[in-house]
Amino acid sequence: MLNRGLRQMDVDIILKMGFFIRHLHQHITNLHREQQNSKAAMPSKFQVFRGQGLSMEAFEKMKKTKGGLMSFNNFLSTSRNRDISFKNFARPAAFDADSVGILFIMNIDTDICTASSTPFVNVKDIGFFNDKEEEILFSTHTIFRIDRIQCIEDKHTDRLWQVNLTLAGNQDDDFNKLTAHLRKEIAGNTGWSRLGQILIKLGEPAKAEHLYQLLLEKASSDGYKAHCNAELGTVYKDIGEYSKAITFYERAIDIYKKMGPPSQLNLAASYLNIGSVYYNMGEYSKALSLYERSLEIRKIALPPNHPDLAGSYEGIGIVYRNMGEYSKALSSYERSLEIRKMALPPNHPDLAQSYNNIGLVYYNMGEYSKALSSYERSLEIQKIALPPNHPDFAQSYNNIGSVYDNMGEYSKALSSYERSLEIRKIALPPNHPDFAQSYNNIGAVYYNMGEYTKALSSHERSLEIKKIALPPNHPDLATSYNNIGLVYDNMGEYSKALTYYEKDLEITLKALPPNHPDLAASYNNIGSVYSNMGEYSKALSSYERSLEIRKIALPPNHPDFAASYHNMGSLCENMGDYSKALHFHERTRDIVQKTLPPTHPHVLQSKRDVERVKKKM
Template identity: 55%
Template sequence: MGNQTLTTIAASGTVAINTTTADSTAVLPRPVRRVLQNFLLVWLDANIDESNENFKKPLQCLRRIVATITTFTDVDECIDFLSGIQNEKVFMIVSGVLGRQIIPDIEACAQLESIYVFCDNQSIHEQWTKTVPKVKGVYTQIEPICEALRIDRENCDRAMISISFNGIDALFMYTQLLKETLLDIEDDDAKSIREFVDYCRLQGDIDENHIDKFEREYRLHTPIWWYTGPYFIYSMLNRALRLMDVDIILKMGFFIRHLHQHIETLHREQQSTNTMTSTLFQVFRGQGLSIENFEKMKRTKGGLMSFNNFLSTSCNRNVSLEVFARPAAFAGPYSVGILFVMTINATSCKKSSIAFVDVNKHGQKTLPPNHPDLASSYNNIGSVYDNMGEYSKALSCYERSLEIRKMALPSNHPDLAASYNNIGMVLDNMGEYSKALTWYGRALEVQKATLSPNHPDLATSYENIGVVLDNMGQYVEALSSYERALEIRKIGRPSNHPDLADSYNNIGLVYNNMGEYLKALSSYQRSLDIRKVALPPNHPDLATSYNNIGVVFKNMGEYDKALSLYEQSLEIRKVALPSNHLDFAQSYNNIGSIYKCMDEYLKALSYYEKDLEVSQKALAKNHPDLGKSYNNIGEVYDKMGEYSKALSYYERALEVWKIALPPTHPHITVVNGNIENIKKRL
């Protein structure tokens, strides 16, 4: 990401801007100590035993992310602990059984940031957690929890900076005065560093290895390196500034002074060499705000806001929006995603005491180029681009991640299989089916070499291969792959397990594409029967089943039955899902398609426009699914004889697909044909 983002840091520790409103650490049972970080990790499990081998590996993994883990086996004690938290955000790991018991009592807790359900039976607990926004996922292994926790921790630190919404308020002035005092202090840096390190060790809230590294290597790296690196400095300093914890601010005074001086020095160098080439330029910052702070911000329209810290921003709007702001918007009902857009006048800043630097041009590097953690970072960025529909960028990130993993890991490491799988997934989305099949095959080979013959991950790989073969029109081969996945799941799962329903659903998809509609209905019905037994009555997967059966009836020309099933699917989604969920776009699209088939074009247009409205809110502006929405609306206008409007929507679809898809993709061929036909009529 270093080549994609320009980061600036305000050296003064406070920034005021005009505002506008736009559309080997210990695992402690009950610690009573000074908290130095913005977050706490709580683990609730009736069977937790720190001496048990089943818990040692998870604890080791989690310690790399959060130094101190507070464990509980009793629900009431855990609730008492959470109710006493005021200034920190809480990440919580909970077993499936106790999660079901405690979450209704704690989900409204403002300090509870994220919940990760850690259990043996993923599908059962996914049923009730889908309606709890703070549940980030249901996991059967600790590694994906660690990865999710790493990302959520970064977002938490980012969101918990100190912002004043009352213009130049008391906090802003106190911070300025304290900063100026610290900058004037001349003390013994060596002594200050030693006292700071000793203080951190006494608190027990920071990874001992990170403290040792700081003590041993402080002079070997720049202050910006320490501030932007994956250590405790950023979180600890910003927490102290947010709470005006003078004790910690004074103990970190030497670092604040060094960081300020370093930024000022770089600022002068970059200004003199015209590193900032433009007089005016924009930077962006994405983060979450609480509902309370969001309301305060809206009331400051036309006034001043102040960021009372060393502020980090980016020149890449998409990264700020998709990596930080958009996830905050979907974090739950208590969070609002914000994208700050700041216009910097470099000429005016020359007269200001506030310095800023382009950190990337300073060449900050926190990890060696082939470190496995960098592979994870590239993988995460790739996932963001993938969700945005920017498949070429996603592919580039996934390939970089793979390069690092190949150098750092043995040839049959599971992370390599994950990389092969991710690359295959993007290529499938791009319509590069042969290439996708090759990469999925590589993932499968690694899994065959490292996993038991009936491991669930093998079933997932066979399903992925089946999807590609289905897209290629190789239906017999796709059916064989899906049936292999079903065989594995029958061995490891009970007969009414939801995973079996997924397999029957996929087999139904193939039969539908083969035109064998009765067999498709049979498979879809088996999937629906299992889901009715295994899932609650308004589970989203039931909506999927009714939707898919509706597709078959549509293909059979039984439009009334199809419409009834689509509407039944939509009603479940209205109960089970938030109003901006992308599944609504599918429902509106399918209902619109039925009305189009029935020649009721105005109704079709109404539902297609609802589909587009949801998609525009949920997807990036060049996501290929938006192209589908534009194309569908164009087809309705085409049917209605409104050729100018049809042409406009076809061209918008083509514009999106040209950016998101390779030039040989079938969607581009279809819309080019539509445009050519329309132009003949105009």
């Protein structure tokens, strides 16, 4: 029961057996010291074996992390006897319909065990097989690197595998730095509270919520009550329950304010956290105000390169990006990255977040090659620092898919989006807002590929989730209405398209600043419908309003200008004004040739448009 509780991070079992876990670990540590100083000492380097079953899903995850690190996350029983491990444990598991039989071969260096405080004990005289098994028991935090995974030939099954592991410890410099920093990051709280923070970082919000609710019930001091409320706010924010998140963050803020100056940094963190909830709800002005309050406190209380300052700059950058102020956003993100490079180890997850944020701004500015480079740098760090199905992976694959989509590489885009959705199905509750993003983006690729029925189905699924998860005037709802309108527009159902575009515009006017790029897209799409319906004067008015906003909001060669000029060129062509049509189509061609790959469909289309109009003249 204990090992199952540890493997599954079962909060109730761990809380009930916490004393026993600590006692057993200490007993192993003491016995290890005694045995290594006696004649029973193990050689400096030796091998042990472990046979067990592994679910098909867990085995597939392991294969994907070959070369990476793994922990069994329990008190680890191993044997010096290969035959017992193989015949009694690994091989029988291969014949279970739901599992794969695994023989782990572990290379142990006692110097690494000593340096890394990784105790083990020889329990050969008290195990089930007496001295035949030669059982070696390791404590809970033993870490291995996966060296090799290979199939074991067997006449009766193809589900027997050998996995070679090497004990990891202080000899691994990057891992050592990252571990030290993470310990520092969660220091200062009780062991139980640290467990909750780890559960949040591992993407286990339901378990963290259960733990913090139990801890809050038992909390006696104001400081600890505030801390538990703040952590519960973070849990609810992560699962998309924003009103609950605000409630718990506000409770924490009220307590920290009463506690006075000693709690200023906790107050700053709470302002930042509640700001991030308002950001998720699309209330950007509230979010910006709270982020700036957090930054003011931290500038006074912290040294200039403290990692928490990076968090404040990042939050401010996020809001500016969503308000369409990309140069301000990029400046804030780069300041955040600069601090993190000085303050954090090279593979810390927060560095991945910084590169991801910078990629988002470049993407919004239409600089797709720079965006892709930043996203891939972020993903590299995440693969080292995070467990394989952490929600951050989903966002990275989603962002990479967006770049490929805009570069016209639709099969790569679809593959990335589907990988993102696959991770989210494992990591998140079913109506989390991030699912809406996945379905929305898959719909966008199908739209670009001309598969309008599939596109419509995906966009409608996205809209359903957003209606459940978001307030009625959230900008993301406007995006869904816009995308459904685009599909109907291209299916020739213009009245339906216009209805959805007008819903999009209604929300966008309420939710965003007057010169936000999304407003330009709304006017552009309404113009497109009017053009298709033959109402050319209304179409021209909408196109011109769209172009005015883009000239204010975007850099001069942004791809969205190409969309404006293309639509105005097509409109002038339909009206028989071929000289203006040629002017706009040539401007479109010049922009797409600068910003997109030469084989992109928009580049090829722009050249055809120019040649077609020339022939009409």
